[in-house]
Amino acid sequence: MEVTLGQVLALLGAAMAVFLPGIGSAKGVGLVGEAAAGVVTEDPGKFSQTLILQALPGTQGIYGLLTGFVVMQRIGILGGNLLPLSTYQGLLVFAACLPIAIVGLLSAIAQARAAAAGVGIVAKRPEELAKGITYAAMVETYAVLALLASILMLFGLKLA
Amino acid sequence: MAREQEFLYASGRIRALENRLLSRNIIERILEAQDLDAVLRVLGETDYAPDFEELESVYDFEKALENSMKRTLGVIKESLKDHRVVRFFTLKYDYHNLKVVLKSRILGVEVPENLSTLGEVSAEELFKLSKGESDAAVPERMRAAFERAAEVYEETRDPQQVNLILDRALYEELNLLVREIGHDFLKNYLAALMDLTNIKTVVRLKYMQSDFRTLEKSLLPGGTIDTGFFEKMIQEPVPALIEALASSRYSMVIKEGLESWVSTGSPAVYERLADDFLLGMLRKGLYKPFGLETVAGYLGARENELKILRVLMVGKINGISEDMIRERLRDVYV
Numbered sequence: 001m002e003v004t005l006g007q008v009l010a011l012l013g014a015a016m017a018v019f020l021p022g023i024g025s026a027k028g029v030g031l032v033g034e035a036a037a038g039v040v041t042e043d044p045g046k047f048s049q050t051l052i053l054q055a056l057p058g059t060q061g062i063y064g065l066l067t068g069f070v071v072m073q074r075i076g077i078l079g080g081n082l083l084p085l086s087t088y089q090g091l092l093v094f095a096a097c098l099p100i101a102i103v104g105l106l107s108a109i110a111q112a113r114a115a116a117a118g119v120g121i122v123a124k125r126p127e128e129l130a131k132g133i134t135y136a137a138m139v140e141t142y143a144v145l146a147l148l149a150s151i152l153m154l155f156g157l158k159l160a
Numbered sequence: 161m162a163r164e165q166e167f168l169y170a171s172g173r174i175r176a177l178e179n180r181l182l183s184r185n186i187i188e189r190i191l192e193a194q195d196l197d198a199v200l201r202v203l204g205e206t207d208y209a210p211d212f213e214e215l216e217s218v219y220d221f222e223k224a225l226e227n228s229m230k231r232t233l234g235v236i237k238e239s240l241k242d243h244r245v246v247r248f249f250t251l252k253y254d255y256h257n258l259k260v261v262l263k264s265r266i267l268g269v270e271v272p273e274n275l276s277t278l279g280e281v282s283a284e285e286l287f288k289l290s291k292g293e294s295d296a297a298v299p300e301r302m303r304a305a306f307e308r309a310a311e312v313y314e315e316t317r318d319p320q321q322v323n324l325i326l327d328r329a330l331y332e333e334l335n336l337l338v339r340e341i342g343h344d345f346l347k348n349y350l351a352a353l354m355d356l357t358n359i360k361t362v363v364r365l366k367y368m369q370s371d372f373r374t375l376e377k378s379l380l381p382g383g384t385i386d387t388g389f390f391e392k393m394i395q396e397p398v399p400a401l402i403e404a405l406a407s408s409r410y411s412m413v414i415k416e417g418l419e420s421w422v423s424t425g426s427p428a429v430y431e432r433l434a435d436d437f438l439l440g441m442l443r444k445g446l447y448k449p450f451g452l453e454t455v456a457g458y459l460g461a462r463e464n465e466l467k468i469l470r471v472l473m474v475g476k477i478n479g480i481s482e483d484m485i486r487e488r489l490r491d492v493y494v
Binding site for chain 1: 168169171
């Protein structure tokens with residue numbers, strides 16, 4: 001089987017959709033985890049509340065993986081029959097991956113900062129945990145929008 | 161941002177510790193306590209309980225305060241990889257110890273209990289230094305300052321010179337440290353601290369009718385107000401100084417503080433307002449989710465708390481009236 005440039009570009013898009021938001025989420029979850037560990041050192045009873053906040057920036061990585069799977073399915077790599085994509089088709093897939101790749105990376109880190117501030121709320125007023133979660137969850141909107149854009153584009157493409 | 165993230169763990173820990181700072185409510189209760197036993201009962205409900213329990217006599221309260229601060233410094237140090245921010249706060253204790261050691265040598269007595277245990281250079285090494293042993297493990301800058309102070313004392317036989325030289329050396333080193341850390345928050349804080357101290361110095365020297373030479377030696381190096389301004393101001397009356405600084409950021413402190421100093425002859429109000437101003441700067445740490453500000457703010461808040469307790473304890477031990485104590489009480493951080 002001959003590999004086309006289009007196939008390479010499409011797969012590169014899928015890879016970016018997975019690894020960029022993955023990096024963002026890893027950094028983000030780590031960042032909140034450090035702040036949370038500080039609080040729990042002094043007050044071990046706050047573990048479960050801070051854990052919820054820590055999980056929030058993890059979703060971008062999942063969105064990225066989801067987009068990656070859609071690409072793999074669309075270009076046929078999951079079934080083992082990679083479609084013979086033209087260069088332009090490959091570029092289209094690559095372009096469709098960009099929203100979640102870039103927004104996923106940056107929004108995970110932004111969300112982590114809001115969640116780390118939320119950890120501060122939990123330290124001071126544990127009864128206000130919901131407010132801390134809400135602030136951090138607002139950032140999620142933009143990751144979801146980017147995911148939506150990427151997925152819609154991928155499903156709209158005619159590749160076969 | 162990378163730098164801010166070095167403070168994540170420490171900031172989280174501080175967020176929890178801030179809950180245990182003394183609230184205005186506790187301070188009020190201590191203030192209203194009828195006797196020392198009642199004071200100790202209130203303190204028994206706070207983080208100071210273990211430190212005060214260990215005391216044999218309440219008159220040794222300074223030891224309890226020192227121990228509690230030592231614990232705080234330990235907690236912050238173990239939470240940070242880079243200890244320079246903590247050093248910014250502990251350096252003054254080492255210079256205090258240098259003064260104690262040098263004055264002990266001058267008087268020919270050794271009083272290790274006057275040394276602060278919050279310094280980072282051990283008492284043993286400091287006494288080695290004072291005996292002139294060359295292998296004393298004392299940082300180069302401190303050693304040089306100590307030797308300069310000792311030399312000047314030999315020439316002038318004036319113990320006041322020891323204080324002046326070591327104070328200057330302390331602030332010179334703080335300036336260097338702050339430049340090395342390279343964070344605007346500490347830079348601005350140190351500049352304000354030096355400005356407010358210099359303003360106090362110039363007014364005090366005016367009352368003492370000191371000359372230029374004393375002023376030159378007493379002013380701290382750095383700050384945003386230059387030496388030339390103070391040299392001009394020492395010849396003018398205090399209201400001219402208030403007028404000249406009316407549009408500076410210290411205007412509130414200066415107006416109320418210096419006016420009260422002129423009318424009562426006591427710098428107490430100025431000192432309180434200056435401390436409150438500095439605490440206000442530190443309070444930025446309270447609203448920053450994480451970063452150097454949070455750490456510096458908390459350490460400053462703890463020092464402020466010790467100042468408040470010192471005023472309260474001295475006041476209560478000496479049976480000073482509530483109003484007199486209240487006048488000298490600083491604001492609280494949280």
